[in-house]
Amino acid sequence: MKSAAELEKNLMSINRRSYPAYKDLRGSYQFQGYQLNIDHVQGDPFASPSKLSIQVKKIQARFPEEYYKEEHRRIALQDYLARQFGKAVSKFIFQAKGSGKSGLIGISRCGQEVLDRTAFEIKDGDLLVRFEVGFPANGRTINAFELRKILFEYLPEIADRSLYYKNLNQQEVKKCIELAEDQHYIRRELTKRRLIAFVANGSILPRESGVSQKPMKGAIAFEAPESMEVEMELPHRGKIKGMGIPEGITLIVGGGYHGKSTLLNLIGGIEHIDGGHILVGDTDLSKLSRKELALYRRNTLGFIFQFYHLVPNLTVKENIESGAYLSKNPISVEELMETLSAPAFNNRSTSCNSFIPPPTVKGMLIFAAIRFTNSVNVFLPSWLAVISR
Numbered sequence: 508m509k510s511a512a513e514l515e516k517n518l519m520s521i522n523r524r525s526y527p528a529y530k531d532l533r534g535s536y537q538f539q540g541y542q543l544n545i546d547h548v549q550g551d552p553f554a555s556p557s558k559l560s561i562q563v564k565k566i567q568a569r570f571p572e573e574y575y576k577e578e579h580r581r582i583a584l585q586d587y588l589a590r591q592f593g594k595a596v597s598k599f600i601f602q603a604k605g606s607g608k609s610g611l612i613g614i615s616r617c618g619q620e621v622l623d624r625t626a627f628e629i630k631d632g633d634l635l636v637r638f639e640v641g642f643p644a645n646g647r648t649i650n651a652f653e654l655r656k657i658l659f660e661y662l663p664e665i666a667d668r669s670l671y672y673k674n675l676n677q678q679e680v681k682k683c684i685e686l687a688e689d690q691h692y693i694r695r696e697l698t699k700r701r702l703i704a705f706v707a708n709g710s711i712l713p714r715e716s717g718v719s720q721k722p723m724k725g726a727i728a729f730e731a732p733e734s735m736e737v738e739m740e741l742p743h744r745g746k747i748k749g750m751g752i753p754e755g756i757t758l759i760v761g762g763g764y765h766g767k768s769t770l771l772n773l774i775g776g777i778e779h780i781d782g783g784h785i786l787v788g789d790t791d792l793s794k795l796s797r798k799e800l801a802l803y804r805r806n807t808l809g810f811i812f813q814f815y816h817l818v819p820n821l822t823v824k825e826n827i828e829s830g831a832y833l834s835k836n837p838i839s840v841e842e843l844m845e846t847l848s849a850p851a852f853n854n855r856s857t858s859c860n861s862f863i864p865p866p867t868v869k870g871m872l873i874f875a876a877i878r879f880t881n882s883v884n885v886f887l888p889s890w891l892a893v894i895s896r
Contacts, residue, residue, distance in 0.1 A: 508536065526649060529649060541563045552642070558637065561636050567671070579687050582622070592636055596638070600613070608641030612641075689741040703754055704751075711723065
């Protein structure tokens with residue numbers, strides 16, 4: 508590993524050279540209190556920014572071990588530190604001048620969600636933060652003096668503000684960890700109480716707009732209906748009340764092109780996500796192969812397509828029966844037909860080519876899906892409902 512002094516010397520030696528000469532800087536350099544890695548150098552000032560990372564050893568970061576020992580605490584601490592790093596970075600964006608993306612400093616922006624991100628990782632107390640820097644240029648000529656500002660003035664201050672426990676608001680860090688523990692407790696309680704979701708009283712649910720995550724000003728705080736109100740005793744906040752949504756029928760509502768069918772297609776394993784994870788019980792759909800997804804759909808859920816896809820020359824009963832040979836434990840079709848009250852559709856003469864009232868078609872498809880899956884999960888994208896057990 509090279510020293511920071513060597514980096515500065517190499518940097519000044521390529522000043523005013525052609526931009527690709529920046530690639531000579533790739534490598535790892537030891538600064539006071541951290542290691543700077545120049546992992547990838549952009550080929551042009553107008554291209555995607557260069558990729559850098561900073562590593563801080565456990566002995567220097569000095570975060571309490573109990574803050575990252577368990578996964579939910581570690582993820583919460585990573586999220587908090589990524590936000591602090593981004594906050595520190597905002598002061599220096601484009602302070603170094605030049606053409607194209609010169610002077611850009613950025614890290615993945617965090618939304619409301621607390622997620623496990625590759626932008627910030629904690630492993631055995633060591634910190635690793637990944638970010639981008641636009642290496643400065645005049646036209647396509649290296650401006651080493653401006654990059655020296657970023658690497659030797661801005662980054663040390665950013666790291667000092669956000670990566671060392673002694674320099675942070677320790678009470679705020681503690682609250683972050685306590686909130687993570689309360690959330691973890693609620694998730695475990697959901698399983699114990701056979702709930703699928705919990706909304707706390709006092710929550711502000713409406714957003715400013717469809718593209719904003721900020722709460723709507725003047726919105727009425729949420730209050731659970733008495734029939735669905737549950738109470739929990741959280742480890743740190745204490746008693747909390749809110750609406751517990753039980754397992755059963757869940758409706759997804761919204762306007763056109765808001766993503767309702769897309770969501771159900773993703774949960775059903777028909778469409779694939781671009782990033783993140785989809786968990787159905789203990790199954791992570793993002794990690795399943797095509798064959799495993801097919802088995803998941805076969806054994807776990809029944810999918811009713813928006814345009815039905817019935818076999819037109821079969822009766823209602825025969826449509827319900829079709830595909831049952833793939834099911835491990837199908838429900839008796841006679842029982843379903845009796846419940847559906849559709850004996851008139853048992854015979855061959857009344858096929859699905861004949862007119863069947865839409866409510867009957869919908870009911871038939873629901874029962875077919877229930878028969879196939881034995882009431883595990885049924886996704887209905889045309890009516891935007893999920894039936895689960």
